[in-house]
Each structure stands twice: as structure tokens, then as C-alpha cells.
Amino acid sequence: MSCDTKTNDGCSSGYVADSAISRPLIPPRPGQKCQHGWVSHSLLIMLVNVALCGMAIQACFIYRLYQLKPLISVLSQDTPAMSSKLVGDGKKEVSLPAEWPGYSNPSKPAAHLTDGQDISHGPNVMTWSTIASPLLYKMDYKDGGLVIQKEGYYYVYSKVFFLDKNFFQHSVVLCTEKYSGKAIPLLMSEHLAPKSREAWSNSYLGGVFHLDKDSVLLVNVSNTNKLKRHRSFENIFGAYMI
Known part of the structure; x- marks a missing residue:
């Protein structure tokens, strides 16, 4: 765009304005910045909750394992030892307990x-x-x-x-x-x-x-x-x- 103006001495002066000059960037609205911050905060909270849930489940499994440990020990003591041998054709004979666990007496x-x-x-x-x-x-x-x-x-x-x-x-x-x-x-x-x-x-x-x-x-x-x-x-x- 061009303009002509006259000065006091009768001379004209002109200037050229470049229309291609970029306009200054418009700063983001306050609402958009808050929205992005809220999403990041929610995602962080969700990840922390997932991690805490995983730790809680793992703790439950470990607790149950320690509870079952005495029972496994008792069962291993009550279970009779197994004995087996090889027969003539090389096949393994049916295994039988060396000692049977105790039962209540018949009536x-x-x-x-x-x-x-x-x-x-x-x-x-x-x-x-x-x-x-x-x-x-x-x-x-x-x-x-x-x-x-x-x-x-x-x-x-x-x-x-x-x-x-x-x-x-x-x-x-x-x-x-x-x-x-x-x-x-x-x-x-x-x-x-x-x-x-x-x-x-x-x-x-x-x-x-x-x-x-x-x-x-x-x-x-x-x-x-x-x-x-x-x-x-x-x-x-x-x-x-x-």
C-alpha cells in the first residue's frame, strides 16, 4: 500500500507499507492453559492410583502366601512318602505310600x-x-x-x-x-x-x-x-x- 502527502514546502513525500508483515502472535487464552494443566494433573493422579493398586495387590498375595505356609508344612508332614520300583520290562510300578496317614477308628x-x-x-x-x-x-x-x-x-x-x-x-x-x-x-x-x-x-x-x-x-x-x-x-x- 502507498500514500502521497505534501509537506509545508510543497514537496510531496511517500511511504510504502508492506502488507506482508506478520501480525503479532495472540497469547493463549487463560482458559486454554488451565485446561491443559488439568488434563496433565488428572493423568498423573491416575498413574499414581494404578501404581498404588498394584502394590496393594502384591502385598495381598505375599500376605496370603505367608498364611498358607504353615498349612503347606502340615500337609507335607501328613502326606505319606511314596515308594516305587522298576519292574522287569523297565516300566515303573504303581507307587504306593510307605505309610498311610492316620484316620479315625471304625465304629x-x-x-x-x-x-x-x-x-x-x-x-x-x-x-x-x-x-x-x-x-x-x-x-x-x-x-x-x-x-x-x-x-x-x-x-x-x-x-x-x-x-x-x-x-x-x-x-x-x-x-x-x-x-x-x-x-x-x-x-x-x-x-x-x-x-x-x-x-x-x-x-x-x-x-x-x-x-x-x-x-x-x-x-x-x-x-x-x-x-x-x-x-x-x-x-x-x-x-x-x-
Whole structure:
């Protein structure tokens, strides 16, 4: 933009104004500056809260861990040690507890016996392990037999695992003074297999009987050499009052 002016001496003077000169920057309004400060302050507060929440959660986990520590210690003491061994084909045998934890006593007389490597059977009468934590409550064990201490009705059972070849007999017998101490068969099973056949089989016997005090229960087999004694729980014997 150009302008002409006359001076007192009649001369004209002119000046040129550059329209491209930038206008001065307008300072931000006070409201905008406050708004940006409020956002930054809110974000900072939110981050601090998140950090505090994380610390609180971590403290809770640590507290719970210390609370569970005594319980874990008790469980580790109550849990029985496990034992296992390798069988002939290299496979690991089923692991069994070396000691069972203590339980409350039954309400009535009961007994449960298992086979074991610590005993040796006779030719026909089976004997039972005394180191495998047998269950004997208000009943006695003597020379392979269960001795009844209280008269009543009992469920009597036995299972054996044997080589099924030719002839095999499995029975539970009762010895009582009523019959001059003679063995009275209570339960019996017989297996007869062809000579060409050879396989492992199970025989299970079970029944309810009235038993007198001091009566003795025994398990007989035709040949104890045919018994499979790889695992203790494969041959069992027991009774309980009903």
C-alpha cells in the first residue's frame, strides 16, 4: 500500500507499507492453559492410583502366601512318602505310600490284610503282611488267621491272583471250638483249566456269617506257589462287622 502527502514546502513525500508483515502472535487464552494443566494433573493422579493398586495387590498375595505356609508344612508332614520300583520290562510300578496317614477308628470291628514280601506262605495256608500297615480294629491276627474278638455278623472276603493252569482251589475256612477246632469251609471256588491253557486269573470270595468270639478265619489255596505276588494288593483278606 502507498500514500502521497505534501509537506509545508510543497514537496510531496511517500511511504510504502508492506502488507506482508506478520501480525503479532495472540497469547493463549487463560482458559486454554488451565485446561491443559488439568488434563496433565488428572493423568498423573491416575498413574499414581494404578501404581498404588498394584502394590496393594502384591502385598495381598505375599500376605496370603505367608498364611498358607504353615498349612503347606502340615500337609507335607501328613502326606505319606511314596515308594516305587522298576519292574522287569523297565516300566515303573504303581507307587504306593510307605505309610498311610492316620484316620479315625471304625465304629465296629474291622480288618483288612494284604500280601507282602516280608512273609512266606505255607503249602496251603496263606499268611499276611504285618508291616504293610494292616487294618486291625478290635480283631487280632495270629499265624495267618483273623481272630474274632466280638460275637456278631461279619462280612468276610478274600481275593487272590493266581496262575490258572490245571486245577486251583481258593477257600475261606473257620476254626471254632464249637466244632472241636476243625476247619469248616465258609467260602470256596475251584478253577479247572486245560493243560494247554496257561493264564493269570482272579478268584474273589465274599459272604456274611455269624461268628463267635475267639473264632479264627483262614485263607487256604490248593498251591501257594501258583500265587502271583508282584503287588501286595493283588492278594487280600478281611472281615468287618455289619
